[in-house]
Amino acid sequence: MARFPKPAEGSWTQHYPELGTGPVSYEDSISPEIYELERQAIFKRAWLNVGRVELLPRKGSYYTKEMKAANTSIIVCRNTKGEVKAYHNVCRHRGNKLVWNDMPLEDTSGTCRQFICKYHAWRYDLDGTLTYVQQEDEFFDLDKNRYGLVPVHCEVWEGFIFVNFASHTEEPEQTLTEFLGPMITNLAGYPFGTMTSRFTYRSEVKANWKLYMDAFQEFYHAPVLHANQTPTAYSKAAAQAGFEAPHYRIEGPHRLVSTSGVRVWEMADEMRKPIEDICRSGLFGPWDAPDLGQMPVGLNPAKCDPWGLDSFQLFPNFVILFWGQGWYLTYHYWPTSFNTHTFECTLYFPQPRTPRERLGQELAAASFKEYGLQDANTLEATQTSIESRAVEEFLLCDQEILLRHLHKETASWIDEYQRKTAGV
CATH class of the missing domain: 3.90.380.10 (Naphthalene 1,2-dioxygenase Alpha Subunit; Chain A, domain 1)
Incomplete structure (x- = not known):
């Protein structure tokens, strides 16, 4: 050679x-303390690829991704406008994992019109908006507009879906394009x-x-x-x-x-x-x-x-x-x-x-x-x-x-x- x-x-x-x-x-590579720092300093700050758009072939398609390094689970979906969105996989009622099948710690995928919590049937549309609360009149001063799914920063480059775990109330330190760079x-x-x-x-x-x-x-x-x-x-x-x-x-x-x-x-x-x-x-x-x-x-x-x-x-x-x-x-x-x-x-x-x-x-x-x-x-x-x-x-x-x-x-x-x- x-x-x-x-x-x-x-x-x-x-x-x-x-x-x-x-x-x-x-x-x-051997320090538990450094690993915990990596989770905060890297995996909650960098743009992370979580798949490709082919995993979301139609409106209503979704999949979940367990993100242990970032200490969360996310839902990635294609909404009714065809846009790719990502949310933390957490119901706003009692914190139940919202989307899962038989094994709550395994990834899953499918197609739906809305996400329905298995615990108390709260419902969210594909834009993360809370649309239905079981026995809503028993809650105190509930404004459903304030309790949608918590969004995750999500951008698509050349069909690759990236997420960033900066707070949803703040912008990531870099846009995806800036993070990727010319190379x-x-x-x-x-x-x-x-x-x-x-x-x-x-x-x-x-x-x-x-x-x-x-x-x-x-x-x-x-x-x-x-x-x-x-x-x-x-x-x-x-x-x-x-x-x-x-x-x-x-x-x-x-x-x-x-x-x-x-x-x-x-x-x-x-x-x-x-x-x-x-x-x-x-x-x-x-x-x-x-x-x-x-x-x-x-x-x-x-x-x-x-x-x-x-x-x-x-x-x-x-x-x-x-x-x-x-x-x-x-x-x-x-x-x-x-x-x-x-x-x-x-x-x-x-x-x-x-x-x-x-x-x-x-x-x-x-x-x-x-x-x-x-x-x-x-x-x-x-x-x-x-x-x-x-x-x-x-x-x-x-x-x-x-x-x-x-x-x-x-x-x-x-x-x-x-x-x-x-x-x-």
């Missing part, structure tokens, strides 16, 4: 001297809306959320950890040559790594798996890439040919990963404690036109899940090891620049929050 030279000016890390080059601490908004125009063939999986991971993000922010591990998933001749060559991505970028709180690709179908027969030839697909996606038209200016910044992928890491916990073969996937890392989180992955393809195309997408999804499980498999061991505090500082190489940035950015948001709350 070919090595790509670093920029003439020096290493990638040296492009961002504020990150330093020394060993780093992983205290932020992300330059992705506008990608045909997200045509990628409606979806494959989703999730896992409860016994590790801090940032450790899994770290696993997908560098490819230094790929020739070693994933060696058994590739043909022997290929894995041996890759292990000897190593791998370096040709482009890294940091902008504000967000990060990007872009890599070259391989044309699997041009490799020697012994370098491919028989199932890949049958389905014309594999880890990198279906071989027959769809014509997606002109790509946004923000993709493939290194102008790789062939281009492999671009992984955009949106702070704090959302990733959009574009594949050169004409599909994309998303990752979410939802903290549930200082040493556990829920990992979600969704793969998006164009609607298949033939059974073969469908099988090709399924093979790509299954292959990618296997690789993802390999990455996750190391995490519990990492978590327990660093919790021992036998080693308190860890070395990072030049390719691990994005790891440095994530942990530094986490600390910066906490520091800013503490200064603001202290009135400094």
